[in-house]
Amino acid sequence: MPSSWQVECLIARMRSLQNDIIRVKYKDHPYLNEPDTVYDALLAVVQARLEKVESLNKVYSVQQKTIPQSMFNSAAEELERISEVFNYADRVDSARIPFEILRSLSWVANYLFKEECPTIVRLDPDYNYSIASWRRIFQKKKWQKEWQETAGRVHSTGQPPTILLLGFPSPDAGSILMHALAAHEFGHEFAYKWNDEINNVHKEIIAVILDQYNQRLQDYIRGQIHTRRESLGDVYEVRARYVFVLIHRIADKWLKEIFSDLVAARLVGPAFLAAFDRILLGPGKVSDKYPPSSLRRDLVKQYLKTILPAVAEDPVWKPLLNGSAESSSTSDELYRIMGEVFKSIPDRLISILRRVPSPLLQINGTELPLLISQMEDHIENLAPPSVPLKVGNEIDEANKFWLLMYGAWHFRLSNHFAEFEKRYGWIDEPGKAEIVLGNLLLHSLQSLELRHQWSTRN
């Protein structure tokens, strides 16, 4: 049982965390008030827990009883959870953050999700790229009450406003080309928004597993039991329920990852795989949360062949779509079963995916190669590749963001890039050519937004 001293330490730690959040809140940063909303919501969460711990301490100590250890541990866990979330928001002011990209990403998010999506950025010490909605982070942690009270007015959708949290890998904070991954991350926001439809596909997957793989599942469950305990029936029962939970969890996580991959394929074609390969070196590890990357690549290829066959056949993308000599086999039978079931996933998701506006589909089949060629000409001559993109045509302006991203990666992976390096004498300066390409892309993205504002006001 925790001593009164230990309870005092817990309360002191909670107060320290409050003070730290306040300290960070008052640091200079280039945003309006977006980080303040996050800090205020976190402070509300800490305060609510602190009040409960103080009340707990009073109610038990007045009776000269000790707080049950499990309740103390639960409070300590809450402190850890809040600290973990605070870590996402305590490095939003680094000078290395490319703040110029935020406006473009926010503009694109506003367009896709039909709500204001102000954005803050953090540098991720792990080599990782992420976009998450703070509203959703608080909901997942079961702190939605504090978010709602702090973020303010509720939309017509019934939801309070959100703020997006972008996480960039710290070593490559300045890489603009990485933002092709935003297409995948926005896919997760779509999955959350269309949760009912995604859930229906989830049910279909489970039905297939129970219908066609039942015997293999039962064998798998029996094979997992390594005990000679007397009540084998009880052990089997617990194990079977565990496997039941596991197949639902894997189906849920894999479905959302693959859905997000296919959203990315719709928005930016195979370009997101190029950025993906920068993050996830090699074949990656299959897990409950992430399908094997070979399966992901195969499904993206399968989907692109269906909706954009010319893009799928473009030789520039071959190294990405064919992958390296990675093995798709796994030693775990459950992952093998899931891999087999998921091969039919693109067909099951096709009607939901159609709701994502695809700039690559909006361009006439023969126009795309011509447009890309014009964009690449501009890049080769150090001119922004946004110039060939016409203002006010059938493609929504915010959606041209993805065309620029597609064009930039197409250039990067083509033979033109080596010539580009040679032409400007950057062969001896590794990375310089890509930085220049990134700057041209950034300039283009900003120009796109400015042109849109100009045309809507005039």
Next chain:
Amino acid sequence: MSITPSEPVTDSHAPMAWTTSIATLALEKLRLGISIDQDEQNRLGLDISDDDLEISGSELDAIGAVAIEFESLSDASEISLNDLFENDTEPVRSAIRDSFPTLIAIKREMVPPLNLPDFKQASVNLSSIKKHYEIAGRRGLNPKIVEEAQKVCLELLDHLDKQRPST
């Protein structure tokens, strides 16, 4: 959702554990308030007021949430393995499915035979406590059902505590 796997440092049962802790605190306040009235508190010199023992909105909500969780746990434990793995039966509701990890956590720690706490009764008790308090405060509340409900809450907390990942 990050591109690469990053293991969460905290436990998936944490939100339920915290809600159950708040509900248990509320039940302790009720128990104390019922067993000793204000005059007795003054006589014993207990430094606790009626305000300290008042159940807040968030504590009542926690009692309600734990009542629902206990109901789901009870329903989950009644689903047979055949029903779980049979494609012809109605899919298990997601609320009940969400309770399975908690149920598994409890059963894992138990020595066979697996005698689960009476979640059904605990759910009924908690719902009745919440309803009573909303209408009449703690006056007339049956102390026995408060104690019984608190006992099951503490049992659940103990099981969840054992699932916490070690650091």
